[in-house]
Amino acid sequence: MTQMEQARKGFITDVMRRVADKECVDPKYIRNAVAQGSVVIPANILHGHLDPVGIGKRLIIKVNANIGTSRDHINIEEELLKLSTAIDARVDTVMDLSTGGDITKIRRAILLASKVPIGTVPIYQAAAEKIGDDGGIIHLCSDDLFRAVEAQAKDGVDFMTVHCGVTLAALERLRVQGRITDIVSRGGAFLAAWMLYHKKENPFYKEFDRLLSIAKEYDVTLSLGDGLRPGCLADATDRAQIHELLTLGELTKRAWAADVQVMIEGPGHIPLDQIEANVILQKCLCHGAPFYVLGPLVTDIAPGYDHITCAIGGAIAGKAGADFLCYVTPAEHLKLPSVEDVKEGVISSRIAAHAADIARGNKHAMDWDLEMAQARKALDWEKQINLCIDPHKAKAYRNSSTPSSKEVCTMCGEFCAIKVVRDYFR
Amino acid sequence: MTQMEQARKGFITDVMRRVADKECVDPKYIRNAVAQGSVVIPANILHGHLDPVGIGKRLIIKVNANIGTSRDHINIEEELLKLSTAIDARVDTVMDLSTGGDITKIRRAILLASKVPIGTVPIYQAAAEKIGDDGGIIHLCSDDLFRAVEAQAKDGVDFMTVHCGVTLAALERLRVQGRITDIVSRGGAFLAAWMLYHKKENPFYKEFDRLLSIAKEYDVTLSLGDGLRPGCLADATDRAQIHELLTLGELTKRAWAADVQVMIEGPGHIPLDQIEANVILQKCLCHGAPFYVLGPLVTDIAPGYDHITCAIGGAIAGKAGADFLCYVTPAEHLKLPSVEDVKEGVISSRIAAHAADIARGNKHAMDWDLEMAQARKALDWEKQINLCIDPHKAKAYRNSSTPSSKEVCTMCGEFCAIKVVRDYFR
Numbered sequence: 022m023t024q025m026e027q028a029r030k031g032f033i034t035d036v037m038r039r040v041a042d043k044e045c046v047d048p049k050y051i052r053n054a055v056a057q058g059s060v061v062i063p064a065n066i067l068h069g070h071l072d073p074v075g076i077g078k079r080l081i082i083k084v085n086a087n088i089g090t091s092r093d094h095i096n097i098e099e100e101l102l103k104l105s106t107a108i109d110a111r112v113d114t115v116m117d118l119s120t121g122g123d124i125t126k127i128r129r130a131i132l133l134a135s136k137v138p139i140g141t142v143p144i145y146q147a148a149a150e151k152i153g154d155d156g157g158i159i160h161l162c163s164d165d166l167f168r169a170v171e172a173q174a175k176d177g178v179d180f181m182t183v184h185c186g187v188t189l190a191a192l193e194r195l196r197v198q199g200r201i202t203d204i205v206s207r208g209g210a211f212l213a214a215w216m217l218y219h220k221k222e223n224p225f226y227k228e229f230d231r232l233l234s235i236a237k238e239y240d241v242t243l244s245l246g247d248g249l250r251p252g253c254l255a256d257a258t259d260r261a262q263i264h265e266l267l268t269l270g271e272l273t274k275r276a277w278a279a280d281v282q283v284m285i286e287g288p289g290h291i292p293l294d295q296i297e298a299n300v301i302l303q304k305c306l307c308h309g310a311p312f313y314v315l316g317p318l319v320t321d322i323a324p325g326y327d328h329i330t331c332a333i334g335g336a337i338a339g340k341a342g343a344d345f346l347c348y349v350t351p352a353e354h355l356k357l358p359s360v361e362d363v364k365e366g367v368i369s370s371r372i373a374a375h376a377a378d379i380a381r382g383n384k385h386a387m388d389w390d391l392e393m394a395q396a397r398k399a400l401d402w403e404k405q406i407n408l409c410i411d412p413h414k415a416k417a418y419r420n421s422s423t424p425s426s427k428e429v430c431t432m433c434g435e436f437c438a439i440k441v442v443r444d445y446f447r
Numbered sequence: 448m449t450q451m452e453q454a455r456k457g458f459i460t461d462v463m464r465r466v467a468d469k470e471c472v473d474p475k476y477i478r479n480a481v482a483q484g485s486v487v488i489p490a491n492i493l494h495g496h497l498d499p500v501g502i503g504k505r506l507i508i509k510v511n512a513n514i515g516t517s518r519d520h521i522n523i524e525e526e527l528l529k530l531s532t533a534i535d536a537r538v539d540t541v542m543d544l545s546t547g548g549d550i551t552k553i554r555r556a557i558l559l560a561s562k563v564p565i566g567t568v569p570i571y572q573a574a575a576e577k578i579g580d581d582g583g584i585i586h587l588c589s590d591d592l593f594r595a596v597e598a599q600a601k602d603g604v605d606f607m608t609v610h611c612g613v614t615l616a617a618l619e620r621l622r623v624q625g626r627i628t629d630i631v632s633r634g635g636a637f638l639a640a641w642m643l644y645h646k647k648e649n650p651f652y653k654e655f656d657r658l659l660s661i662a663k664e665y666d667v668t669l670s671l672g673d674g675l676r677p678g679c680l681a682d683a684t685d686r687a688q689i690h691e692l693l694t695l696g697e698l699t700k701r702a703w704a705a706d707v708q709v710m711i712e713g714p715g716h717i718p719l720d721q722i723e724a725n726v727i728l729q730k731c732l733c734h735g736a737p738f739y740v741l742g743p744l745v746t747d748i749a750p751g752y753d754h755i756t757c758a759i760g761g762a763i764a765g766k767a768g769a770d771f772l773c774y775v776t777p778a779e780h781l782k783l784p785s786v787e788d789v790k791e792g793v794i795s796s797r798i799a800a801h802a803a804d805i806a807r808g809n810k811h812a813m814d815w816d817l818e819m820a821q822a823r824k825a826l827d828w829e830k831q832i833n834l835c836i837d838p839h840k841a842k843a844y845r846n847s848s849t850p851s852s853k854e855v856c857t858m859c860g861e862f863c864a865i866k867v868v869r870d871y872f873r
Contacts, residue, residue, distance in 0.1 A: 214871035253820030380720035394679030445640035
């Protein structure tokens with residue numbers, strides 16, 4: 022039975038109890054929210070030693086890190102190091118997006134090494150196995166896609182991106198409308214290429230029930246992908262994007278009818294002033310299903326700094342109600358991220374999530390800041406460093422420039438306002 | 448005559464014309480806005496070779512970088528390198544906050560080397576000259592403060608932070624209310640210490656007309672400082688902060704009556720959900736005077752990453768109507784920033800300003816993103832790199848990981864969605 026089915030039958034599972042514990046909420050709240058679909062717990066029944074994570078309404082905003090090989094950069098040890106780096110930086114989930122090398126082997130190694138939920142995009146593996154052929158991905162058949170989904174579910178993958186909303190009708194709307202960057206989702210592009218070549222409907226849409234039966238068997242949470250997400254600010258919140266979202270809303274209801282957990286993926290590249298509307302729209306059209314946003318990036322002109330454009334967008338999305346932030350690293354749009362990029366990306370998105378948690382009124386989030394403020398007032402540097410989101414980096418900064426007095430830092434030296442107040446106001 | 452006085456007399460000066468040119472607006476708009484006080488142009492009549500910058504309503508959001516020595520780190524060449532680095536990164540203004548070494552010499556060197564407007568906080572120099580004495584800043588007298596202001600005005604400083612709103616009444620309100628971090632503004636702390644020791648009113652408040660007469664003589668734009676700004680999220684938007692803002696609103700009117708240009712400084716540390724209210728409050732209470740925010744930082748727990756907490760807050764503040772963002776570097780709360788920190792800080796705040804410019808509907812801002820999107824769609828890497836906010840960093844990233852094909856990057860390799868669309872949709 023999936024967590025949703027059990028919740029609907031009134032059971033509070035160990036998984037729900039663990040999530041409730043971590044969130045400091047009543048287990049009954051978790052049960053009811055899972056039953057309604059406003060919270061998901063991606064927890065494949067075959068993913069052993071998993072520490073489950075809840076994503077959704079009234080919970081702490083979660084952060085995902087994408088790792089994985091590309092055909093141009095294959096090193097399994099490096100990917101495992103990215104995994105442990107992301108977990109050390111306190112990421113909540115990791116997606117293995119490998120497209121190069123022995124994808125099955127890499128995924129199994131990541132699952133084995135991970136206590137956090139693992140997500141994948143099964144069409145990548147299906148496509149990777151065809152891409153050597155003449156004509157490439159065109160030769161995919163529907164069975165190839167579902168075989169990949171099932172194989173990955175059997176390996177214990179907790180959530181999967183499936184671009185079910187890339188329908189023929191949506192592509193026609195995209196064609197009529199036109200766009201600057203067309204399709205920038207890899208899964209979306211593969212499916213669209215296949216559909217237009219064969220003049221056939223998207224198998225993930227047409228055979229959605231087949232997807233649901235696999236998802237139900239292993240309790241894989243479906244992450245309904247946004248294959249038509251905008252690839253630049255100018256394409257944001259357009260008819261193609263919203264058409265797809267309408268379809269995802271319908272499929273959400275179908276998934277719930279089958280006791281399958283589901284969340285919705287969102288853009289992407291969006292001007293700052295459209296982010297709140299995008300979140301509200303998703304919540305309305307998809308009946309309160311958790312919203313998983315990629316960024317969003319609030320400008321297109323900052324490759325090398327897209328962890329920052331992502332942090333801005335993620336914080337605003339989180340405040341507006343997004344539940345789950347997919348990180349973006351400084352390497353985005355330029356190269357496969359390095360281990361350092363992964364760390365920078367996780368911390369940046371965690372800052373965004375935390376700022377939004379505070380804005381949403383999460384008491385525990387604010388406690389952390391209060392403790393830091395008290396340590397700062399006390400000029401207690403050891404405590405300040407330990408409370409930092411990245412104590413290692415903060416310590417390295419402080420140690421690189423020695424102040425004349427241990428009480429201050431070299432920014433202000435004796436001009437430290439806190440020291441002045443302490444010395445003169447007593 | 449100040450720019451404001453000339454604008455009120457109906458003159459469009461060369462300075463106004465240059466600002467209008469850079470902003471692509473009608474010079475008459477600039478003249479009228481300067482006359483009303485909703486735009487300032489910090490341009491000391493003695494700052495030669497200045498390329499003037501407009502700050503305020505309907506203009507592109509500007510970014511300031513703070514540089515300068517502390518008593519714990521004095522190296523004039525390094526500060527000049529920070530200046531040129533900030534200017535190369537296209538900062539709009541620079542503040543010299545030096546508190547260590549020969550402050551006059553450093554300031555003059557910076558003014559000489561800078562085509563961008565230079566700001567200072569004159570009380571730092573006044574305090575630095577006393578701090579060696581027994582009892583330190585307590586020995587300051589009112590004349591010391593005004594002497595520092597006048598000397599710096601004569602050197603050509605374009606704008607000055609003066610903490611005129613730290614009044615005895617505001618301090619009493621602060622005392623009654625209590626706070627976690629009391630006062631974190633250096634200028635605010637010096638003045639408060641002096642006022643409480645001597646039981647006298649703040650000279651910058653009591654003798655505000657004296658300040659106005661100096662500002663008027665040299666056309667120094669007064670940046671009315673927020674000496675009581677919150678030093679942590681828990682202290683944000685409290686009675687002490689807002690009491691000070693009320694005073695700054697009154698002083699704005701007095702400055703305008705004397706044809707003196709004025710802007711208002713704002714926090715600081717603010718939870719994300721309070722930023723918009725803070726901007727609206729400033730605009731109402733200070734009659735539409737330009738708002739110059741420090742950050743704001745949306746969490747206290749990220750030293751080492753405060754350029755990111757600042758970018759989040761700055762983007763939201765800019766969208767809400769803030770006109771001028773003071774950068775924060777990754778070194779904030781830990782040490783005096785290095786040259787690299789200065790660059791990182793400028794770029795981060797420029798990203799925030801740009802994202803907000805787009806959200807505010809600035810057409811030219813969006814053009815840049817559109818051009819990038821078109822280059823990305825065309826897989827034109829040279830153009831993409833050149834359009835990046837930091838082409839040097841973007842190039843280094845791309846070159847550190849060689850793709851198998853020049854058309855893609857190692858993130859996706861052959862799985863590049865844009866390439867898939869191009870190859871299959873023709």
